Amino acid sequence: MAYDRYIAICQPLHYRTILGSRACVHMAAAAWGSGFLNALLHTANTFSLPLCHGNVVDQFFCEIPQILKLSCSDSGYRREFGLLVFTAFIYFACFVFIVLSYVQIFRVVLRIPSEHGRHKAFSTCLPHLAVVSLFISTAFFAYLKPLSFSSPSLDLVVAVLYSVVPPTLNPFIYSMRNRELKDAVKELIQRTLFYQQ
Template structure:
């Protein structure tokens, strides 16, 4: 998404050539492949863990930190720590790409001479940036928070925040940009309020 925004704002005349169907297919394939490899490594490691504290998790889906708490082998903890470092490196590469893209976008937007043009450009970028920031910040906090502040309710809230809310917000945010939907919402608000 950030590359799409970057090309559409910073290089609008080259949009068709830079973001053709082939480039989109390559980007999607790279994202799916890296996510699949990451998930496969974590799943293989999880299945090799000996569980000595039962097998009941206080989450609505299996997360790595709660599963590690159930394990009684410290060597598997180190192996999982290595996998988490690998995941953090891959994620950090994506994060640096996103930050670099948005720095370039904001530089280009601030050079737009009209306020209406700047507003329109910011309105296309800020919803995506808000959703990505919510996902990254809650996911990072969930995995890197100290064990002293860990509680089942906090873990559940963080899991929902980074796994359910961003995918639910994306369609909502992008549908709210639709003019007909905005008009229908305004009409509904005037009827009820």
Template sequence: MCYDRYVAICKPLHYRTLLGSRACAHMATAAWASGFLHSLLHTANTFSLPLYQGNALGQFFCEIPHILKLSCSHSGYLRELGLIVVSACLVFGCFIFMVFSYVQIFRAVFRIPSQEGRHKAFSTCLPHLAVVSLFVSTATFAYLKPPSISSTSLDLALSVLYSVIPPALNPLIYSLRNQELRDALRKMMTGCFSGLIKCLSSGV
């Protein structure tokens, strides 16, 4: 999404060339393959860990830090820590790429002469930036927070924030960019409010 916005705003004349169907297919394949490989490595390592403190987790999310708390295997812990460090480096590289892209995007947006054009450009970029910031900040805090401030409710809230909320928000954000859908939602909300007012007035 960040690269899409970068090309659309900074290089609009080359959009079809840089983001054709083949380029989109390659990016999607790379994202799915890297996600699958990342999950496979973590799953294989956590399944190989001997659990000396039982197998009951304090929440329904099977998170890596909670599994590591149940294991007393020093070598398994170091392997998992190495995988987390490698993943963090890759995520940091993606984050640097996103920051660079958004710096270029905002520079291009501020050069747009019309206020309406700037508003339209910001409306397509800021929701994506907000969702990514939510994911990165909560995931980083969940994996790097000190054990002294760990609690079941906090761990559960962080897990929901970075694993459930961003995937749920993305379709909503992209759907609300559709004018027909916005008009339908506006009509539905207007109908609901008018029906509620009629019910309240008739009840009185």
């Protein structure tokens, strides 16, 4: 999304040549492939961990830090921690790429002479940047915090913040730019308020 916005705002005349169907397929394949490889490595390592502290995970889904709490193997824990650090490095590199893309976008947007043009560009970029920042910061906190800093309620809140909130917000962020959807939401709110009175 950040690269798409970067090309659309910073190089609009080259948009179709840079982001053709081939480039989109390559970017989607890279994202899906890296996600699959990451999941495969973590799953293989998790299944190799001996569990000796029970079999109840204090979470609403089975995530890696919670499984590591049940493990009694130091070598498996170190191996998984190494995988988590590697994954965090990749996420951080993606985050740096996104931030650099948005720095370039904001430099171009701030040079737009019309207030309406600047507002339109910021309205498409800031929500995406906010959701990505929320996801990455809470995921870093969930996976890389020390075990001594862990509590079940804090773990649950952080897990909801990175696993439920961003995917829930994405449809609203990307569809609220659509005029028809905005009008439908306004009408729904007005009907709801009218029926309550």
